[in-house]
Amino acid sequence: MFWSKPCSLALPRDSPMRVEEPDYQGIKRFFSQTLCCFYSKQSRSIRGANVVYQRIISQVDKPPIYEAFNLEKTFKTTYSLLILHMWLCLRRLKQEGNEGVEFGQYLYEIYNHDVELRVSKAGVNLLLAKWMKDLEKIFYGNIVAYDTALLPEAKPVDFSNVIWRNIFSDDGSSTPDAAASKSVHAMARYARREVSCMTLTDKEALYSGNFMFTSLKKGIRSGAESE
Template sequence: MFRSKPISLALPPGSPQRINEPNYKGIHSFILRLMLFYSKQSTSIRAANVIYRRVVSQVENPLVYEVFRLEKAFRTTFSILVVHMWLCLRRLKVEGTEGVELGQYVYEIFNHDLEIRVSKAGVNLLLFKWMRELEKVFYGNIIAYDTAMLLDAKPDELHNAIWKNVFSDDGSPTFDAAALPAVLAFSRYVRRECTCLSLTDKESMFSGNFMFTNIYNPNTPG
């Protein structure tokens, strides 16, 4: 799985899944400009929301858990969220300061969503402490994935990081042999998405008009 040639993830112009900026005219446009609707900050926040919705759409796809044999629990969902956030932030960073600034808006939306998810999981007391711990995990994972993608990284460094951060229940570096095929498949998926995103144009990334690779179960009949 995930051995096919990487392609751009940009949505074509006529795709019903595209989300475009509203093009108001006349008095509506005048009022919105007075309200700073078209300011750089407002435009960036809207784009960041679309980008994050693309992330969540992929992470909440039941097939992600089915294909990679993962239990749908808070920890697993958080780990997969981090992977896809890293993929987006990594791609945006390539565009320099402008991309980093947009990535910061995406991260702030992620943090807000994460706080809601933590509360829904039943954590109401010591919420701030939980968020601080998850922030440490987030940045720890990001560093591990960035390191694994360096040119001089060891061949097994990425799937070791994925095993530890996504598949292992306790962060143990020791592999579960039964999980190895799923870990390797997830590693191929991550590498392929990195390349696909690198082929995705700036406009599509900055507007959120891209979709992660469609995941399907090859064992499903038909």
């Protein structure tokens, strides 16, 4: 798996997984528009960003991704995978110029609120602000590392090395053994393919959240072990 040709991640029009904007009519539409600004660009963007974030956590919080890449589900691995998928979305949004960057800011704010809740749920009540600041540094450090590893002048192995340091390695400095190396390279193929798939995903699907990351439920372990 992950060797197949990239394709759009947009959901078909008849997919039950699609989320459609409510089409209020008459007086209900009038009040929604005039009193609540329901159909304003900002309101639409916020709703769309919420759906996009639900797509991200659906991929990150469920067992298949941990089973596929032989990862233990810990706060560290979940947070690292969350950053990876945020990066996939933010990278694609940047291709839409200032409008995409603005949408990405709404997405980041939703992500940041979710991370704060996750940290609190993990039992961190004291020094929460310090934790959030440290996690913010990790977020931006990972984003820069992923972008740098995909620059034209980067070596083919650079992206796999970043995946290892950011997601698999406990200390960021050790090297993977043979078993771990297979999982690392499989995830690097997955992430590279998702980058291409996101580029092929149209603007409407992107802004409405009507896309799904590649399914990890079928044939994934054999794909991870076939390298």
